[in-house]
Amino acid sequence: MVDVSKYQSMLQARQKELDARLHEIEEELESHSSKDWEELAVEREEDEVLEGLGTSGQDELVKIKAALARIDEGEFGFCMTCGTEISSERLDVVPHTPFCRDCAAKHA
Numbered sequence: 170m171v172d173v174s175k176y177q178s179m180l181q182a183r184q185k186e187l188d189a190r191l192h193e194i195e196e197e198l199e200s201h202s203s204k205d206w207e208e209l210a211v212e213r214e215e216d217e218v219l220e221g222l223g224t225s226g227q228d229e230l231v232k233i234k235a236a237l238a239r240i241d242e243g244e245f246g247f248c249m250t251c252g253t254e255i256s257s258e259r260l261d262v263v264p265h266t267p268f269c270r271d272c273a274a275k276h277a
Contacts (some may be wrong), residue, residue: 171246171257176264177237183264184233187226194223229265236265248272 218247239245246255248269255269268276 171254175246176245176260178259179264180233180236180240184230184237187233189229191223191226192231194219198223210268211257231259232265232267235267239267250275 198216236245246260247253248255249267250272251267251269255266259266259270266273
């Protein structure tokens with residue numbers, strides 16, 4: 170049986186970390202105001218990288234919130250496709266995963 174409290178703590182810590190990072194990215198994106206064209210071009214390139222990081226962070230947050238909802242519903246640790254228990258080894262690496270290894274390979 171999966172230690173739900175362990176993964177709940179991991180997910181909540183990661184959620185907090187991502188929230189902080191996304192706020193930093195947002196502040197950085199809003200802070201650009203260079204009037205020099207060369208500096209502005211560099212800032213725009215950096216913005217593209219930051220926006221990519223922000224998007225991936227938001228995607229991960231959605232998955233974390235879904236995993237926390239599965240904890241609340243008593244469904245965490247079981248594959249959403251086949252219903253088998255997800256291995257703790259897999260949850261240690263990807264705690265927000267809704268799929269066992271086999272079903273995740275089918276979804277990839």
